[in-house]
Amino acid sequence: LSLVLLLTICIFLSWSKQHGNQSLPPGPTPIPVLGTPKYMDLSASTKNFPKLSQKYGSVFTIWKMSEPVIVLCGYETVKEALVNHAEQFSERPIIPVMDLSNEGYGLDGRRWRPIRRFTMTSLRNFGMGKMTMEKRVLTESKYLIQAVSETGGKPFNPRMFLAMAVGNIISSVLFGEHFDYQDKQLEELLSSTSRHLCNIVPVLLRFSVIRQKVVKEKLYLQNFVMKYIKHHKETLKPESPRDFIDYYLLKIKEVEHEMDPDFCETSLLVIVIGLLIAGTDTTASTLKFSLVLMAHYPDVQAKVQQEIDKTTNSLRPPEIMDKPQLPYTNAVIHEIQRVLDLAPTTLFHAVTEDIKFRGYTIPKGTTVIPFLSSVLFDPSQWETPEVFNPGHFLDEEGQFRTRLAFMPFSAGKRVCLGENLARMELFLLFSALLQRFTFTLPPGTERQNSKYLNLNKTEIIASGQICAVPRSLSK
Ligand code: HEM
Numbered sequence: 001l002s003l004v005l006l007l008t009i010c011i012f013l014s015w016s017k018q019h020g021n022q023s024l025p026p027g028p029t030p031i032p033v034l035g036t037p038k039y040m041d042l043s044a045s046t047k048n049f050p051k052l053s054q055k056y057g058s059v060f061t062i063w064k065m066s067e068p069v070i071v072l073c074g075y076e077t078v079k080e081a082l083v084n085h086a087e088q089f090s091e092r093p094i095i096p097v098m099d100l101s102n103e104g105y106g107l108d109g110r111r112w113r114p115i116r117r118f119t120m121t122s123l124r125n126f127g128m129g130k131m132t133m134e135k136r137v138l139t140e141s142k143y144l145i146q147a148v149s150e151t152g153g154k155p156f157n158p159r160m161f162l163a164m165a166v167g168n169i170i171s172s173v174l175f176g177e178h179f180d181y182q183d184k185q186l187e188e189l190l191s192s193t194s195r196h197l198c199n200i201v202p203v204l205l206r207f208s209v210i211r212q213k214v215v216k217e218k219l220y221l222q223n224f225v226m227k228y229i230k231h232h233k234e235t236l237k238p239e240s241p242r243d244f245i246d247y248y249l250l251k252i253k254e255v256e257h258e259m260d261p262d263f264c265e266t267s268l269l270v271i272v273i274g275l276l277i278a279g280t281d282t283t284a285s286t287l288k289f290s291l292v293l294m295a296h297y298p299d300v301q302a303k304v305q306q307e308i309d310k311t312t313n314s315l316r317p318p319e320i321m322d323k324p325q326l327p328y329t330n331a332v333i334h335e336i337q338r339v340l341d342l343a344p345t346t347l348f349h350a351v352t353e354d355i356k357f358r359g360y361t362i363p364k365g366t367t368v369i370p371f372l373s374s375v376l377f378d379p380s381q382w383e384t385p386e387v388f389n390p391g392h393f394l395d396e397e398g399q400f401r402t403r404l405a406f407m408p409f410s411a412g413k414r415v416c417l418g419e420n421l422a423r424m425e426l427f428l429l430f431s432a433l434l435q436r437f438t439f440t441l442p443p444g445t446e447r448q449n450s451k452y453l454n455l456n457k458t459e460i461i462a463s464g465q466i467c468a469v470p471r472s473l474s475k
Contacts, residue, residue, distance in 0.1 A: 014066040023361040027061035035063030073374040075405040082412030090413035091350040093367040141432040155442035155465045163284040175228040176243040296448040318431040327400035331393035337408045344373040381405035437468040
């Protein structure tokens with residue numbers, strides 16, 4: 001009897017919470033205690049959210065058990081929230097796994113803001129020591145080209161090579177290390193960051209086995225990074241910092257007189273691991289998808305190659321300064337990122353205070369999902385949203401044009417912290433690879449033949465194979 005009574009009270013409390021706030025945006029009716037579990041399945045979001053948006057409008061509420069979650073759809077709405085009300089939409093909900101592993105320095109903590117600012121300035125401005133960011137990427141592109149050429153035109157899955165190249169670039173920026181592609185340490189590091197990312201599914205954390213797995217991956221990464229921090233401390237020369245860890249150690253010294261400073265060795269460890277996790281799989285997956293897409297669209301690939309050959313005289317690898325002369329290549333990279341739609345629901349946001357938004361009231365701390373897919377495919381912003389069309393980024397003279405609805409890195413106060421580095425990697429590695437190779441599908445693989453893109457993106461990124469046929473560069 002007491003169990004039934006307890007259950008009834010729970011259901012009543014949950015029901016009154018779900019129905020008590022009439023000024024929340026509309027949405028499907030939640031089930032007491034359970035909420036709207038069907039719509040919290042984010043892998044189905046690209047199918048479910050557009051339907052809900054048609055029914056309830058561009059701002060609607062779904063329920064994670066008894067907690068409301070606000071979904072924002074379409075360019076105008078997402079921009080209004082993330083850009084026009086940037087500060088109010090800039091918090092993160094507390095993510096249990098982040099708490100578990102970040103020791104108070106997670107993305108949801110107040111301590112994150114100064115660390116984010118410092119990291120962004122570091123990545124953007126000084127390119128870390130004597131080696132500029134561009135030089136680091138160009139150096140790595142040589143190793144990548146060598147590894148790809150060793151496949152001898154036979155079918156292969158380029159995923160690991162790309163992850164190694166991108167992993168090496170971020171390691172070089174963070175702690176000045178370059179690993180050989182055969183080095184088991186690099187392989188283990190990449191698998192570890194990737195597994196850790198997959199493990200960050202908060203709902204699973206209730207199961208102790210998965211909790212243990214997250215902790216184990218984190219411990220591996222911690223030990224790995226600690227080794228570098230220790231070595232950097234022993235060899236640091238304040239007048240010539242070599243990489244991110246050196247700059248951070250100097251910052252720690254600068255603020256050591258402060259009570260409870262944000263910059264300390266624990267936060268250094270957390271940010272270095274965070275950048276390794278966030279900065280590898282994302283860019284490597286985008287590159288992998290780019291190469292497979294080129295194999296599906298040989299005309300586009302040939303046009304990119306022609307432009308690169310003309311600009312570089314087929315002699316030297318493309319550099320950032322070539323970008324203005326490579327408008328088509330630049331447009332293709334942007335269009336690849338648009339159709340790939342790598343982070344459809346981005347990382348969740350939360351509101352910093354009770355706010356009025358589009359006539360609704362959203363209480364402080366409520367989770368918000370900016371549905372980036374709906375921006376990248378918004379029919380009011382793109383001429384042919386469902387078609388792979390580099391023309392979206394070209395003006396009538398064939399010059400590159402930026403588009404405000406291009407938001408694969410999100411926007412506002414929480415825009416991707418590695419956006420500049422990722423853009424540089426995509427441009428330099430993609431163009432260097434296309435200068436050297438023509439990518440084709442393995443014999444027997446069916447080419448995408450409709451102008452509407454209907455490829456299975458997840459499958460392509462995980463297991464798609466291609467052949468890299470060397471191009472002759474002598475003219
Ligand atoms: C956050 C996309 C590469 C580091 C994000 C977010 C997106 C994103 C959508 C969430 C933004 C939001 O919450 O509104 C991408 C894509 C990449 C990429 C598409 C590559 C193609 C990178 C790289 C790094 C990085 C190379 C590191 C060097 C981060 C970090 C955050 C973040 C640290 C959290 C920022 C915060 O909460 O303040 N990224 N990212 N990302 N990204 Fe990236």
